[in-house]
Amino acid sequence: MGQCSGKKSQAPRRGSPPGAAGELLLHTLEDLSQLEFKKFRDALAHGDLGGRSCIPWGRLEKADWMDTKNIMLDFYGGEGALDMAITVLERIQVRNAAARLRESRQRGGKAEGLPDFQRNYKKAILQAYSRMKDQNARVGDTVSLSARYSKLVIVNKHRDKEEREDEIVAMGRRHAEIMKEQASASIVVSDLFKPGPDGWTPKVVVLLGAAGMGKTMTARKIMLDWASDKVFAEFDYVFYIHCREGNLLTSQASMADLITQCCPDSSPPLAEMLGQPEKLLFLIDGFDELRFSFDRPQSELCSQPFEKRPVEIILSSLFRRRLLPESSLLVTTRPAALRTLGKCLDCERYAEILGFSEVERKEYFHKFFENAEQAAAAFQFVRGNETLFTMCQVPIVCWIVCTVMKQQLGRSGGLACSPKTTTGIYVLYLLALLRSLSGRLKPSMPGVLRRLCCLAADGVWRQKVLFEEKEVQGYALDQREALPLLLNEYLFQKDIFCVSTYSFIHLSFQEFFAALFYLLEEEGEAEKPPAGPTRDVKALLESYGSSRNYFMLTVRFLFGLLNAERRRELEEEMGCKISPRITQELLAWLQNSQQTALALLMKETAAIRELEVCHCLYELQDERFVATALDPFTGVCLRGLNLNRFDQIVLAFSVKNFPTLEWLDFGHCSFLWDPPEDGTGQQPAGQANRLEKSGLKEETLQKLAALREVKPNLNIGYL
Numbered sequence: 144m145g146q147c148s149g150k151k152s153q154a155p156r157r158g159s160p161p162g163a164a165g166e167l168l169l170h171t172l173e174d175l176s177q178l179e180f181k182k183f184r185d186a187l188a189h190g191d192l193g194g195r196s197c198i199p200w201g202r203l204e205k206a207d208w209m210d211t212k213n214i215m216l217d218f219y220g221g222e223g224a225l226d227m228a229i230t231v232l233e234r235i236q237v238r239n240a241a242a243r244l245r246e247s248r249q250r251g252g253k254a255e256g257l258p259d260f261q262r263n264y265k266k267a268i269l270q271a272y273s274r275m276k277d278q279n280a281r282v283g284d285t286v287s288l289s290a291r292y293s294k295l296v297i298v299n300k301h302r303d304k305e306e307r308e309d310e311i312v313a314m315g316r317r318h319a320e321i322m323k324e325q326a327s328a329s330i331v332v333s334d335l336f337k338p339g340p341d342g343w344t345p346k347v348v349v350l351l352g353a354a355g356m357g358k359t360m361t362a363r364k365i366m367l368d369w370a371s372d373k374v375f376a377e378f379d380y381v382f383y384i385h386c387r388e389g390n391l392l393t394s395q396a397s398m399a400d401l402i403t404q405c406c407p408d409s410s411p412p413l414a415e416m417l418g419q420p421e422k423l424l425f426l427i428d429g430f431d432e433l434r435f436s437f438d439r440p441q442s443e444l445c446s447q448p449f450e451k452r453p454v455e456i457i458l459s460s461l462f463r464r465r466l467l468p469e470s471s472l473l474v475t476t477r478p479a480a481l482r483t484l485g486k487c488l489d490c491e492r493y494a495e496i497l498g499f500s501e502v503e504r505k506e507y508f509h510k511f512f513e514n515a516e517q518a519a520a521a522f523q524f525v526r527g528n529e530t531l532f533t534m535c536q537v538p539i540v541c542w543i544v545c546t547v548m549k550q551q552l553g554r555s556g557g558l559a560c561s562p563k564t565t566t567g568i569y570v571l572y573l574l575a576l577l578r579s580l581s582g583r584l585k586p587s588m589p590g591v592l593r594r595l596c597c598l599a600a601d602g603v604w605r606q607k608v609l610f611e612e613k614e615v616q617g618y619a620l621d622q623r624e625a626l627p628l629l630l631n632e633y634l635f636q637k638d639i640f641c642v643s644t645y646s647f648i649h650l651s652f653q654e655f656f657a658a659l660f661y662l663l664e665e666e667g668e669a670e671k672p673p674a675g676p677t678r679d680v681k682a683l684l685e686s687y688g689s690s691r692n693y694f695m696l697t698v699r700f701l702f703g704l705l706n707a708e709r710r711r712e713l714e715e716e717m718g719c720k721i722s723p724r725i726t727q728e729l730l731a732w733l734q735n736s737q738q739t740a741l742a743l744l745m746k747e748t749a750a751i752r753e754l755e756v757c758h759c760l761y762e763l764q765d766e767r768f769v770a771t772a773l774d775p776f777t778g779v780c781l782r783g784l785n786l787n788r789f790d791q792i793v794l795a796f797s798v799k800n801f802p803t804l805e806w807l808d809f810g811h812c813s814f815l816w817d818p819p820e821d822g823t824g825q826q827p828a829g830q831a832n833r834l835e836k837s838g839l840k841e842e843t844l845q846k847l848a849a850l851r852e853v854k855p856n857l858n859i860g861y862l
């Protein structure tokens with residue numbers, strides 16, 4: 144315990160101006176990870192603070208960033224709070240944050256020397272970008288951007304075809320390893336305009352990222368960090384231009400007009416601002432959303448910042464370095480627009496957002512829930528679902544998962560009750576992506592989706608995740624439609640050329656579309672797609688039987704998409720008809736699939752022998768269907784499996800809705816409640832709730848939340 148615990152606290156110093164110091168302190172606290180923030184509060188209460196008084200733990204125990212800042216200001220005064228924050232950060236070994244705070248504080252002095260307008264501009268940016276709205280936010284609901292922002296893995300090297308294929312296909316542990324490898328070679332945003340190894344400083348940087356990967360969030364965080372003097376100090380002004388939103392909708396404007404739209408003041412000192420163009424950075428967010436044609440002849444471009452021209456010409460002139468050629472550009476785009484971008488812009492540095500590594504996913508959950516217990520419960524649940532956890536690499540999927548789990552945790556029964564299935568989360572992901580489409584594109588979506596589903600199914604059958612341009616075009620999928628939303632484009636070197644190749648964001652998303660292929664009603668398409676796979680689901684199920692795992696996820700999604708609620712959600716948003724006509728085929732297949740050679744040999748056909756059956760039934764979430772499907776069976780025989788938390792919930796769902804169930808056999812099974820922490824090897828005794836076969840008593844089984852519903856009279860075997 145620190146020396147101060149026994150000391151009487153000094154009377155809090157009051158009255159120091161908290162404004163700037165408070166802002167600095169808050170930004171610093173918000174940038175700490177959950178663990179660092181906890182250590183920070185602990186040191187503030189119990190640490191050895193060089194004779195300064197500690198804050199009683201009772202005040203800090205439940206304090207969030209804002210409370211901690213206010214308590215510190217109240218206790219130590221503005222400057223004293225900053226001194227104390229630096230001391231504590233150094234004591235808990237978060238030296239980068241301490242150094243940053245010290246620097247920003249010094250620069251605070253310099254800010255006083257900035258021209259008024261520049262200072263006001265930064266203040267306005269801080270004001271405008273420090274809070275964010277979630278997509279489902281109610282009026283007035285905002286969260287702190289810094290508090291929510293989790294670090295993203297950003298790399299600045301092109302991956303080759305094999306590496307890319309590996310990434311798309313990898314799941315679970317392998318996927319985590321790939322992300323870890325990438326994270327170790329990643330770059331930070333503040334280095335994007337730093338000189339490269341050859342000493343050359345780029346002026347045009349392109350930041351690539353698939354839909355929902357965090358480009359806008361990163362762009363907004365850059366604005367905030369620049370205005371807080373944390374990054375890009377070399378630029379006097381950073382202007383944010385979002386290609387989807389308002390500022391490009393006017394038909395005629397000058398560059399000066401576009402800049403004015405970015406400013407808080409309606410008549411900014413443009414001549415001064417443009418006086419040093421090398422000190423300007425334009426952050427163009429969402430290039431892929433521009434529907435302009437950029438191949439204008441040079442003679443049409445303009446070079447005068449005050450000249451009014453169609454916005455299309457102004458932007459072309461900026462990209463092609465005719466207008467303000469000394470300024471710098473940071474352009475974010477989805478990969479599908481790379482080729483178009485290449486036609487109008489000479490990218491000097493390329494960086495790609497790959498999403499959250501495993502560590503950051505955990506951090507995201509903690510930041511989102513702000514309640515350690517709920518965050519841990521939700522994280523462990525998702526971690527047990529390999530597919531979902533892999534997709535949580537994509538920040539918007541993390542957001543969807545956390546949002547629905549927060550709602551579930553608020554209900555009685557918690558996570559084990561009325562869960563969102565993997566299919567449910569994928570549907571929400573697809574709908575979130577479609578929502579961002581402009582109204583103009585919506586009418587063409589049913590057709591585009593149908594063709595996309597054909598491509599996906601074709602890929603699943605041919606075990607293919609990278610598609611050549613002619614294959615994509617073969618499905619009449621036009622790049623300028625809504626396609627960039629769902630397919631990523633990559634350029635690979637082939638001999639002496641560069642060729643375009645396309646993929647879904649992850650194989651599991653392709654499998655989701657492949658499943659949808661079997662359920663979409665045909666609606667007299669004008670253009671027939673090329674002869675792809677047949678829509679006969681029997682062929683798929685037969686192949687599943689022989690190839691085993693290859694079609695596993697597609698089949699799980701088939702069950703999930705049969706759920707009436709899922710169908711309704713999709714039909715309403717996509718404008719397609721989804722038919723449950725394959726229900727009977729799935730039912731028959733599920734029942735027959737348990738007549739394995741082993742079961743026949745043992746003359747024991749009345750048992751469910753594969754957990755996969757329970758996974759399929761769980762995805763469907765239809766209790767009547769489960770009861771019908773399980774009616775011919777009397778037992779569940781799962782031997783030698785390690786069942787994680789998600790498996791147990793899935794199993795419990797079937798067991799609960801199994802009217803004819805008489806016996807359960809879990810011989811040599813392990814019931815793992817909390818998966819071991821990554822990289823820590825064996826978990827310390829007492830931490831993991833690992834119930835080895837011998838120790839698994841009926842009472843223990845009853846204690847497992849997921850199997851709480853198991854009927855007490857069942858005959859249960861564990862050996």
Ligand SMILES: Nc1ncnc2c1ncn2[C@@H]1O[C@H](COP(=O)(O)OP(=O)(O)OP(=O)(O)O)[C@@H](O)[C@H]1O
Binds near residue numbers: 277292539579
């Ligand atoms: N670094 C991050 N930290 C926390 N949440 C993030 C982060 N990046 C993205 N998110 C979450 O994911 C959502 C989607 O991110 P964002 O809008 O930045 O994606 P995008 O790459 O711009 O997508 P699109 O290409 O569809 O416009 C955000 O609204 C936010 O909830």
